[in-house]
Structures are given as C-alpha cells and as structure tokens.
Amino acid sequence: MKNILVASFLFLSMSALHAQDKYFTKEGKINFNATSPSSPEKVEGINKSVICVEDIKTGNIQFAAIMKAFEFERSLMQEHFNENYVESDKYPKAEFKGMIANNSDVNYTKDGSYPVTVKGKLSIHGETKDVETNGTLTVKNGKIAAVATFDVALADYKVSIPSLVADKVAKVAKISVDCLLEPLKN
Amino acid sequence: MKKKKILLKILAVVLIVIIGTALLAFREFYRKPKDLTNLKPKFTVSAIDFIKEFGTDDKKADAKYLDKVIEVNGVVKEMKKDENGYYTIVLGDTSAMSSVICSMDSLHNDGLQNIARGNNLSIKGVCTGYNAEEFLGSDVILNRAVINNKN
Numbered sequence: 001m002k003n004i005l006v007a008s009f010l011f012l013s014m015s016a017l018h019a020q021d022k023y024f025t026k027e028g029k030i031n032f033n034a035t036s037p038s039s040p041e042k043v044e045g046i047n048k049s050v051i052c053v054e055d056i057k058t059g060n061i062q063f064a065a066i067m068k069a070f071e072f073e074r075s076l077m078q079e080h081f082n083e084n085y086v087e088s089d090k091y092p093k094a095e096f097k098g099m100i101a102n103n104s105d106v107n108y109t110k111d112g113s114y115p116v117t118v119k120g121k122l123s124i125h126g127e128t129k130d131v132e133t134n135g136t137l138t139v140k141n142g143k144i145a146a147v148a149t150f151d152v153a154l155a156d157y158k159v160s161i162p163s164l165v166a167d168k169v170a171k172v173a174k175i176s177v178d179c180l181l182e183p184l185k186n
Numbered sequence: 187m188k189k190k191k192i193l194l195k196i197l198a199v200v201l202i203v204i205i206g207t208a209l210l211a212f213r214e215f216y217r218k219p220k221d222l223t224n225l226k227p228k229f230t231v232s233a234i235d236f237i238k239e240f241g242t243d244d245k246k247a248d249a250k251y252l253d254k255v256i257e258v259n260g261v262v263k264e265m266k267k268d269e270n271g272y273y274t275i276v277l278g279d280t281s282a283m284s285s286v287i288c289s290m291d292s293l294h295n296d297g298l299q300n301i302a303r304g305n306n307l308s309i310k311g312v313c314t315g316y317n318a319e320e321f322l323g324s325d326v327i328l329n330r331a332v333i334n335n336k337n
Contacts, residue, residue: 022321024321024322026274026276026285026287026322026325027266027268027274027287027289029268029270029272048272048274048289048329049274049287049289049325049327049329051317051319051322051325053319053321053322064317064319066314066315066316066317066327067315068252068253068314068315068329069289069314069315069327069329071219071289071329071330072219073218074215074216074217074218074219075217075218075219075220076214076215076217078219089252092248092315093315093317180268184321184322
C-alpha cells in the first residue's frame with residue numbers, strides 16, 4: 001500500500017514536472033553589431049521579438065528571428081541590411097537549432113548562474129553552419145535568462161559587403177542574445 | 187560685360203544644384219525611421235483575423251502586409267517591459283497561443299505601463315513577419331508600434 005502511494009506520488013510529481021519542461025519567450029532580444037573599428041558610425045540593429053524555446057530536460061534550445069524585425073537607428077542602413085545583405089524577402093528568418101552541451105551541469109530548480117556551452121546549427125541568408133558558443137543561463141524566480149555573445153563571419157553566410165562601405169561594415173558581426181524564458185503552461 | 191553676367195548666372199545655378207544634391211544626400215543618409223504616430227494605416231484589421239489570414243496563406247498575407255503600416259485592434263493578452271525599458275504588447279485571443287506581437291516604439295513609452303491584460307486596444311505598427319511554431323503557436327510581428335489614438 002505504502003509503495004503504491006509512493007509510486008503514485010512520484011508519478012504525479014513527474015507529470016507535474018513534465019508540464020514545466022519547456023521554457024519560452026516571444027520577446028527575446030538579439031543585437032547585431034557589424035561596426036568596423038574604423039567606422040565613424042554604428043552599424044547596429046536590434047531585434048526585440050526573438051522567439052526562443054528550451055526543453056530543460058533534454059537541453060534542446062531553438063531561436064527564431066524575423067530579419068525585418070531588426071531595427072536600425074537609420075532607415076537607409078535598415079533598408080540596405082534587408083535588401084542587399086540578408087535579402088529578407090527571400091530569406092525572412094534566421095534560425096538556430098541546437099542544444100546545451102552541458103545541460104546536466106545546470107540545476108534548474110536552484111537559483112543561480114550557470115556557464116553553458118551551446119552547440120547547434122545556425123541558418124542565416126539560406127546558409128546553415130555549425131556553431132558553438134559559450135553563454136550563461138541564470139535561473140531566478142522560476143525564470144531562465146539565456147545570455148550569449150558570439151561572432152559570425154558574414155562571408156560564411158554568403159553575405160557580401162560592397163567595397164564602397166567595406167570600411168564601415170565589419171567582416172565579422174558580433175551577435176548578442178538576451179532572452180528571458182518563462183515556463184510554458186499547457 | 188554681358189558674358190560675365192551669363193557666366194555668373196551659370197555658376198550660381200551649378201552651385202545651387204551641387205548644394206541641393208549634397209543636402210538631399212545628407213538627408214537621405216541620416217534619414218530616421220518614420221514615427222508612426224501621425225501615419226495613416228494601410229490596413230485596419232482585428233488581431234484574430236490578422237492571425238487567421240497569415241495562418242491560411244502566409245505567402246499571400248506576406249505580399250499584402252509586409253513592410254506596411256497596419257492598425258490592429260484586439261484584446262491585450264500580455265504587456266511586458268524588459269530591463270532595458272522596451273515594451274512588448276501581445277494582442278489576440280486570450281485562450282489561444284497565437285498572437286500579434288507588437289514591439290513598441292521606445293520613443294513613445296509614455297502611458298504603456300498602465301496597459302493590462304484584458305484591455306481593448308488599437309495599435310499601429312509596421313508588419314515585419316510571421317513565425318509559425320509547433321508548441322508556441324503562430325505569431326504576426328509588428329515593429330515600431332504605437333498606441334493608436336483615434337480621437
């Protein structure tokens with residue numbers, strides 16, 4: 001009898017846990033910075049509607065960013081970014097699908113900051129490449145802040161920069177990701 | 187004497203053209219994104235119909251709405267403010283996962299803190315895309331959004 005009670009309690013708590021496996025946001029931020037050291041002005045855009053889901057049990061993590069949702073300080077820059085560089089009409093989305101390589105090191109039930117390594121495939125401009133980067137997961141009050149910064153070589157994704165602006169636009173862009181994930185309630 | 191006058195006139199015209207072109211180029215280069223407050227929307231839709239239209243045929247909806255100023259009317263599902271002071275207002279059916287996600291123009295943050303779930307709202311924004319996701323529902327994204335004051 002006692003065993004059945006324990007078993008059913010375990011089962012119940014496991015299914016309760018199951019509902020909390022997925023964490024997500026639809027308001028994640030990604031900052032794109034391709035300002036070359038010699039450029040007098042910032043070549044920088046921010047996307048404030050990045051979609052991110054993480055399954056904390058498996059460590060699988062996904063990001064999706066609508067290219068046109070990158071906001072630049074100046075319209076001309078944003079138009080060039082969309083029309084000439086990333087060709088947003090043809091390739092409307094950037095996606096990352098991967099996993100937290102050291103997911104078992106993260107204690108999702110205990111508040112704290114955990115260094116993580118993220119591995120996966122990044123697709124931009126119709127090109128997919130393997131990427132690996134270090135980041136931090138901060139667990140606080142039942143939410144997870146996922147933060148990472150990594151470099152993307154524009155040539156890897158066949159984004160070509162015309163020689164006219166080559167001194168302003170860096171060949172390697174710095175991508176900063178900042179997403180606050182909340183439990184997905186089913 | 188007459189020749190000199192004509193030459194001067196030509197010089198003046200050339201100068202004006204050069205200065206004009208430089209000014210236009212300068213303005214084009216430093217052109218800021220448009221403030222949507224005083225812009226007329228190209229289309230007016232309800233949040234639920236807007237999501238439905240993208241769900242039925244996203245290619246067609248893309249062609250109709252992308253890069254255009256859209257006025258969306260609907261119920262607030264969520265109002266969020268992040269640590270950098272950026273506001274996001276989510277419109278749609280409060281019992282469904284799919285939504286219209288409005289990333290608000292940070293120049294017009296005044297009054298946004300009073301918006302709460304359940305409010306009826308009219309928002310203007312530039313439609314930038316659609317994202318369909320298995321677990322999270324399908325969302326239409328609006329950028330540089332502002333509250334639409336109809337009075």
